[in-house]
Amino acid sequence: MSKDRLLEVLERWEPVIGLEIHTELTSTRTKMFCGCEVAFGGEPNTRVCPVCLGMPGALPVPNQYAIEQTVLAGLATECTIAPHSLFHRKQYFYPDMPKDYQISQYDQPFCEDGQILVEVDGGGVAQRLDVADGTGVTPAEDGSYTARIGITRIHLEEDTGKMVHVGGSEGRLAGATKSLVDFNRAGTPLIELVSEPDIRTPEEARRFAQKLRLIWLSLGISDCSMEEGSMRVDGNISLRKRGTVEFGVKAEVKNMNSFKSLHDALVYEILRQAELLDSGGTVVQETRHWDVGAKRTSALRSKEAAHDYRYFPEPDMTPFEFSEEFIDGIRQRLPELPDAKKIRFMATWGLPVHDATVLTSDLEMAEFFEAAVTIGGAERAKPIANLMLNDLAAHLNAAGISVTASKVVPAMVDELVALVEEGTISGKQAKDVFTEMAETGDAPGAIVEIRGLKQVSDTGAIEAVVDRIIAENPDKVEGYRSGRTGLMGFFVGQVMREMGGQANPAVVNEVLGRRLSS
Numbered sequence: 001m002s003k004d005r006l007l008e009v010l011e012r013w014e015p016v017i018g019l020e021i022h023t024e025l026t027s028t029r030t031k032m033f034c035g036c037e038v039a040f041g042g043e044p045n046t047r048v049c050p051v052c053l054g055m056p057g058a059l060p061v062p063n064q065y066a067i068e069q070t071v072l073a074g075l076a077t078e079c080t081i082a083p084h085s086l087f088h089r090k091q092y093f094y095p096d097m098p099k100d101y102q103i104s105q106y107d108q109p110f111c112e113d114g115q116i117l118v119e120v121d122g123g124g125v126a127q128r129l130d131v132a133d134g135t136g137v138t139p140a141e142d143g144s145y146t147a148r149i150g151i152t153r154i155h156l157e158e159d160t161g162k163m164v165h166v167g168g169s170e171g172r173l174a175g176a177t178k179s180l181v182d183f184n185r186a187g188t189p190l191i192e193l194v195s196e197p198d199i200r201t202p203e204e205a206r207r208f209a210q211k212l213r214l215i216w217l218s219l220g221i222s223d224c225s226m227e228e229g230s231m232r233v234d235g236n237i238s239l240r241k242r243g244t245v246e247f248g249v250k251a252e253v254k255n256m257n258s259f260k261s262l263h264d265a266l267v268y269e270i271l272r273q274a275e276l277l278d279s280g281g282t283v284v285q286e287t288r289h290w291d292v293g294a295k296r297t298s299a300l301r302s303k304e305a306a307h308d309y310r311y312f313p314e315p316d317m318t319p320f321e322f323s324e325e326f327i328d329g330i331r332q333r334l335p336e337l338p339d340a341k342k343i344r345f346m347a348t349w350g351l352p353v354h355d356a357t358v359l360t361s362d363l364e365m366a367e368f369f370e371a372a373v374t375i376g377g378a379e380r381a382k383p384i385a386n387l388m389l390n391d392l393a394a395h396l397n398a399a400g401i402s403v404t405a406s407k408v409v410p411a412m413v414d415e416l417v418a419l420v421e422e423g424t425i426s427g428k429q430a431k432d433v434f435t436e437m438a439e440t441g442d443a444p445g446a447i448v449e450i451r452g453l454k455q456v457s458d459t460g461a462i463e464a465v466v467d468r469i470i471a472e473n474p475d476k477v478e479g480y481r482s483g484r485t486g487l488m489g490f491f492v493g494q495v496m497r498e499m500g501g502q503a504n505p506a507v508v509n510e511v512l513g514r515r516l517s518s
C-alpha cells in the first residue's frame with residue numbers, strides 16, 4: 001500500500017467510521033445469568049451449568065454486579081442511564097450458543113447518548129480533513145486536535161462459547177477435520193458499546209479504541225486483553241464524496257485483535273472501497289474478515305438486518321427500573337478518569353501537555369510517576385517525567401515488560417534524578433547508571449559508589465587541571481585569546497580526558513572561561 005495513493009484517495013473520499021466494541025466484564029466473579037465462574041481458558045467445559053448450557057427449563061438470574069459495572073461504564077462515558085430498561089432475546093443459530101438465542105438488549109439498553117474525547121497528533125494521513133457536516137475540528141498549530149466521538153449506546157449481554165477447529169491450520173475452519181466447542185466462556189457478562197459514525201480516519205479509530213480501553217481499565221471492569229479476546233473491536237466503514245453529507249454503504253470488519261490491525265484494516269477498506277467506487281461499482285453491505293497475515297479483508301457473510309433476529313422481550317426476567325439513588329450510588333464509585341488525571345498532572349506537577357498525555361495513557365506509568373514525585377516533590381516532576389519517557393520507556397520497550405514487572409521502582413528514579421540535580425553525576429553518567437540499575441535492581445547511589453562514578457564538581461581540583469592544560473598549550477591559548485573561540489571545545493576535551501570524564505562540565509566551562517579570558 002502506498003501512502004501517496006491513500007492521500008490521493010482521501011482528497012476525494014471521506015471515510016465515515018463507527019466502532020462496535022465488545023468487552024467482557026472480567027472483573028465479575030460469576031457469569032451473567034448463573035453462578036459459574038468467570039475465568040479465561042482452562043479445561044474445556046468445566047465452568048458450565050444447565051443455565052449457561054441452555055438446558056430446557058433452566059432460568060436466568062441476572063448478575064447485579066455486572067449490571068452495576070455496565071452503569072459505571074455508561075457514567076464514565078457521559079451516557080444517560082435509562083430509567084427503564086430490559087433484556088431482549090436475539091435469535092440466531094451459532095454452534096457455540098446452545099440456547100440458539102442470546103440474551104441481549106435491544107431498544108432499551110442501560111446506557112445511551114454518551115461521548116468520549118479523542119486526541120490525535122497532527123500530520124499525514126492521521127489528519128481529519130475539513131468536513132461538510134459540522135463535525136470538523138480546529139487543529140492546533142502542530143496539527144494535533146481533539147475529536148468528540150458520540151456513543152450511541154452501551155448494552156449488556158452474554159458472551160457465546162468458543163469453537164475450536166482442529167486439524168486445520170492455526171484454528172481456522174479451512175482444512176479442519178473436527179470442530180469442538182468449549183462453553184466455558186458462554187454466559188460471561190459482555191458489554192457492547194456502539195459509537196456514532198463520528199470517526200473520520202483510521203488513526204481516530206485507533207485512538208478511540210485505545211482511549212476506551214484506558215477508561216475501562218481505570219474503572220477496573222475488565223482486563224481488556226485483545227489477545228485473549230476480552231476486548232474485541234469491529235469497525236464499520238463507508239466512504240462519501242468529500243463535501244457531501246449523505247453516508248455511503250458500509251462494510252463491517254471483524255476479527256481485529258490489535259489496535260494496529262484495526263488501523264490497518266480500515267486503511268485497507270478505504271483503498272478497496274475507493275477503487276470500487278472510482279470504477280463505477282458499489283460497496284456491498286457485508287461483514288468482512290481481517291486477515292492479519294495477508295493484510296487484507298475478505299467477505300465473510302452478508303449482513304443480517306435487525307428484523308432477522310426476531311428480537312422480543314426476554315420473558316424470564318422482569319424489566320429494570322433504576323432509581324436516582326441507585327444511579328447516584330454508582331456514580332460515587334467513579335474513579336479519576338484519564339482526562340481528569342491528565343489535567344491534574346499538568347496542574348499539580350506542572351507537566352507539559354505531551355508528558356501528561358503520555359504518562360496518563362498507561363495506568364501503571366501514571367501511578368509510578370506519582371509515587372516518584374511524591375517522594376521527590378514537584379520541582380523534580382519534569383526531570384522524573386523525562387527519565388520515565390526516555391530511559392525507562394525505552395528499557396520497558398526493549399525488555400517487552402510493563403513497569404510493574406521491571407526492577408526499577410519509583411524511589412530509584414527519584415534518587416537518580418537527585419544525583420544529577422546535586423551535581424554528583426552528569427546527565428551522561430545518569431544514562432549508564434540507569435542501564436545498570438534497570439538490569440540489577442541496585443539503587444543508583446550504590447552504583448555510583450561502587451563504580452566510582454562520582455562527578456568532580458570541586459572547583460579547586462578542576463582549576464588545578466585547567467591551569468596545567470593551559471600551561472602545556474601556550475599556542476592554543478594565544479589562538480583562543482586572539483578570537484578563535486572554537487578552541488574552547490579543545491580545552492574542555494583535554495580537561496575531561498585528564499579527569500577521566502568525571503568532571504562536572506558546567507564547572508569546567510566556568511573555570512576555563514574565567515582562566516582563558518584573564
Ligand code: ADP
Pocket residue numbers: 016017018019020194195196197198236237238247248249250303306
Ligand atoms: P446495523 O443496522 O448494520 O447494525 P447500525 O446503524 O446499528 O448498523 O450501526 C452499526 C455501527 O455502524 C455503528 O457504530 C454506526 O456508527 C456505524 N455506521 C452506521 N452507518 C454507517 C455508515 N454509513 N458508515 C460507517 N459506519 C456506519
Ligand code: ZN
Pocket residue numbers: 031034035036047048049050051052053187
Ligand atoms: Zn453456568
Ligand code: MG
Pocket residue numbers: none
Ligand atoms: Mg445495529
